[in-house]
Amino acid sequence: MAVKDIQLPYFDLLLAQLDQGNARLELAFGRHVHWGYWPQVPQGVVSPADFAWAAENLTREVYGAAGMENGQRVLDVGCGLGGTIASLNENFSGVELIGLNIDPRQLIRAQEKVKARSGNLIHFTEGNACWLPFPGQFFEVVLAVECIFHFPQRRKFFEEASRVLKPGGRLALSDFVPRAFLLPLAALSKRWPFSKGFFGRCNLQCTIAQYRSLAKDTGFKLRVEKDITENTLPTYPFLRAMGTELNIRDPSAKFETWIVEWASRLRLLRYLVLSFEKLR
């Protein structure tokens, strides 16, 4: 896809800062671009290194839910800068790891930074989550770490994941999942006049009941549903501190983060790790 059509302003900012050599941002977001997971609430200020550790934990939560094993072929959809592929490469042997992303700029960074260990294979490829460029029954595991809300349609992605997975294979993902009664408010928030979409197009409107029915319709069964909202909350003060440090002026950056933070603190929005088994 042409870079001008991607419209993820937060990635434009991140990539520009990384190109300029911002070491603190590189430490925090140079590998994973997602929320952190803290097993216990940390005392004091979270540093970029602490955040990077927590972001790595979150990745492991997601692929742990997929029951990753040595020797598997894995597709990481919306692979960002290659952090999940890097972690799998470091922790598993005999694996073939494919990272797919719609943004060629991110893939260039991933390719430069993530090199296969002996016995593993790594490829990065450009593509859209809703039209996966792979044959049927090709993968044991499909992952989508904190990115499904950007995809054009969750249903189409589930259909595609189901097509490319072998029977018994796993689809594991993390997502912000609203309580059903939050949906009218979520729809209203789209009309907020200051929102210019720093985080691009985000659809945070798939409830757990909708996930179950999506799974049923596309040949999956929900096997793991883990609520890690509490463990992700230290992400928000860290994002605020980085926003101040970078002097981010876009009001939608603050507003959207604030909405997600408070909806999460009030448990109206839950951060879930979900894993689905392909049945047929």
Ligand SMILES: C[S@@+](CC[C@H](N)C(=O)[O-])C[C@H]1O[C@@H](n2cnc3c(N)ncnc32)[C@H](O)[C@@H]1O
């Ligand atoms: C929050 S980032 C997460 C990146 C990565 N999964 C990680 O955890 O570090 C969201 C990612 O989804 C990618 N993305 C957005 N829409 C996509 C689509 N339709 N197909 C494939 N990737 C997409 C973005 O380019 C970005 O890399």
